[in-house]
Amino acid sequence: MLLAKIRGTLVSTQKVETLDGLTFFICEQLDIDGKPLGKYVVAADSVGAGVGEVVLYVTGSCGRYTDTTTNRPCDATIIAIVDMLDVDGKTVYNKTDDA
Amino acid sequence: MLLAKIRGTLVSTQKVETLDGLTFFICEQLDIDGKPLGKYVVAADSVGAGVGEVVLYVTGSCGRYTDTTTNRPCDATIIAIVDMLDVDGKTVYNKTDDA
Amino acid sequence: MLLAKIRGTLVSTQKVETLDGLTFFICEQLDIDGKPLGKYVVAADSVGAGVGEVVLYVTGSCGRYTDTTTNRPCDATIIAIVDMLDVDGKTVYNKTDDA
Amino acid sequence: MLLAKIRGTLVSTQKVETLDGLTFFICEQLDIDGKPLGKYVVAADSVGAGVGEVVLYVTGSCGRYTDTTTNRPCDATIIAIVDMLDVDGKTVYNKTDDA
Amino acid sequence: MLLAKIRGTLVSTQKVETLDGLTFFICEQLDIDGKPLGKYVVAADSVGAGVGEVVLYVTGSCGRYTDTTTNRPCDATIIAIVDMLDVDGKTVYNKTDDA
Numbered sequence: 001m002l003l004a005k006i007r008g009t010l011v012s013t014q015k016v017e018t019l020d021g022l023t024f025f026i027c028e029q030l031d032i033d034g035k036p037l038g039k040y041v042v043a044a045d046s047v048g049a050g051v052g053e054v055v056l057y058v059t060g061s062c063g064r065y066t067d068t069t070t071n072r073p074c075d076a077t078i079i080a081i082v083d084m085l086d087v088d089g090k091t092v093y094n095k096t097d098d099a
Numbered sequence: 100m101l102l103a104k105i106r107g108t109l110v111s112t113q114k115v116e117t118l119d120g121l122t123f124f125i126c127e128q129l130d131i132d133g134k135p136l137g138k139y140v141v142a143a144d145s146v147g148a149g150v151g152e153v154v155l156y157v158t159g160s161c162g163r164y165t166d167t168t169t170n171r172p173c174d175a176t177i178i179a180i181v182d183m184l185d186v187d188g189k190t191v192y193n194k195t196d197d198a
Numbered sequence: 199m200l201l202a203k204i205r206g207t208l209v210s211t212q213k214v215e216t217l218d219g220l221t222f223f224i225c226e227q228l229d230i231d232g233k234p235l236g237k238y239v240v241a242a243d244s245v246g247a248g249v250g251e252v253v254l255y256v257t258g259s260c261g262r263y264t265d266t267t268t269n270r271p272c273d274a275t276i277i278a279i280v281d282m283l284d285v286d287g288k289t290v291y292n293k294t295d296d297a
Numbered sequence: 298m299l300l301a302k303i304r305g306t307l308v309s310t311q312k313v314e315t316l317d318g319l320t321f322f323i324c325e326q327l328d329i330d331g332k333p334l335g336k337y338v339v340a341a342d343s344v345g346a347g348v349g350e351v352v353l354y355v356t357g358s359c360g361r362y363t364d365t366t367t368n369r370p371c372d373a374t375i376i377a378i379v380d381m382l383d384v385d386g387k388t389v390y391n392k393t394d395d396a
Numbered sequence: 397m398l399l400a401k402i403r404g405t406l407v408s409t410q411k412v413e414t415l416d417g418l419t420f421f422i423c424e425q426l427d428i429d430g431k432p433l434g435k436y437v438v439a440a441d442s443v444g445a446g447v448g449e450v451v452l453y454v455t456g457s458c459g460r461y462t463d464t465t466t467n468r469p470c471d472a473t474i475i476a477i478v479d480m481l482d483v484d485g486k487t488v489y490n491k492t493d494d495a
Contacts, residue, residue, distance in 0.1 A: 199438040200438065230436045246410070254406065257471055259456070277415065277469050278408040284407075285404035287447075
């Protein structure tokens with residue numbers, strides 16, 4: 001799993017039918033210290049996340065292993081909203097501080 | 100999922116039989132600001148896309164999870180034509196402007 | 199499989215339900231001489247590992263092939279705690295020395 | 298899918314039994330303008346390709362989705378011989394010219 | 397599939413149960429001219445390979461498609477010992493010369 005910040009949204013009307021109803025977020029991958037890595041992925045949401053939030057996402061076939069994305073062509077899916085990251089004994093990210 | 104612009108087509112007569120009838124597009128990956136990244140992938144079409152369009156594609160096993168590509172050896176498949184991209188609250192791509 | 203050192207933990211309350219009960223570690227990939235590579239992944243634990251330990255992890259669909267992670271969206275899973283690494287006939291890592 | 302030129306062959310007698318009868322080609326990945334990218338992969342053949350030909354190959358689980366490779370451990374498989382590549386309205390590769 | 401030279405071994409006692417009995421080798425990826433690429437992977441053995449040998453390995457879900465690794469979390473598996481590599485009509489590697 002990788003860390004990302006949700007930076008925006010993607011809108012599409014002409015798409016594979018099974019994707020109807022899914023939300024697609026533009027996510028920028030983060031390093032563990034919260035620094036943007038300049039790499040982007042479009043991920044389907046499965047947890048009710050929103051723009052600006054720090055999230056955890058899966059890639060590959062695991063992208064289909066949520067109730068929201070079962071058997072759908074989603075190779076990147078947000079599976080958790082991050083509350084806190086501890087690295088080397090220090091809290092490097094706390095959602096409360098982010099608000 | 101990743102963003103790409105369809106740059107061209109690939110023609111092949113001697114191929115795996117199950118690929119008959121599929122359209123293969125040469126796609127250049129785009130950054131979220133629409134800048135070409137210089138990376139290419141050949142993707143199967145599942146949405147009726149055309150050369151010049153900005154699309155969303157999946158890779159890996161998810162490439163087989165559309166009606167068009169089921170059980171076919173497609174590790175990259177176009178799943179949506181992009182209408183609009185919003186990043187940091189601004190519209191960075193709008194298909195209407197692109198026409 | 200890749201080598202990593204567990205550097206920290208991730209806490210999330212709003213997540214895919216099937217992830218309940220899993221421990222997520224922030225892992226830094228190691229080179230074979232134990233040098234940190236500066237690349238990070240968040241991995242689910244399946245062996246009772248702890249912060250500071252050198253571990254082996256799998257990625258992709260294999261991340262779901264442990265008793266702990268079956269059918270869960272885990273694309274990175276810790277599958278072993280490393281006791282010893284021998285490279286070119288020399289022991290380059292020994293867990294006992296690490297204690 | 299990615300483009301490659303077949304540069305050579307690999308011979309192995311001590312191998313997984315299910316690989317018996319497969320041909321393994323050393324393939325160099327090509328850019329869309331036909332420029333070698335300096336990246337190599339060993340791919341199983343499923344279309345009767347030969348050294349020197351420009352081909353399309355799949356990676357990952359899709360490598361098993363041909364009649365030749367079903368359930369075999371092939372994570373890279375040649376699925377088509379390329380006849381023609383059109384990019385930005387120009388023919389950048391034509392197998393006929395290559396002969 | 398990728399080429400590698402087996403550089404060493406990994407020992408682990410605390411691991412996923414289904415991994416019992418597998419041999420894990422530290423493999424360094426090779427270029428087609430036999431030059432080490434400085435990239436490492438830990439791969440499970442399925443062919444009776446040994447340290448120092450040049451081998452072919454698969455990654456991803458294909459790592460589970462050998463008799464030795466079925467349904468085990470192995471995302472990198474050695475599937476063949478390389479006898480000979482021919483590139484551009486020349487033999488660039490011959491196991492006999494290596495002995």
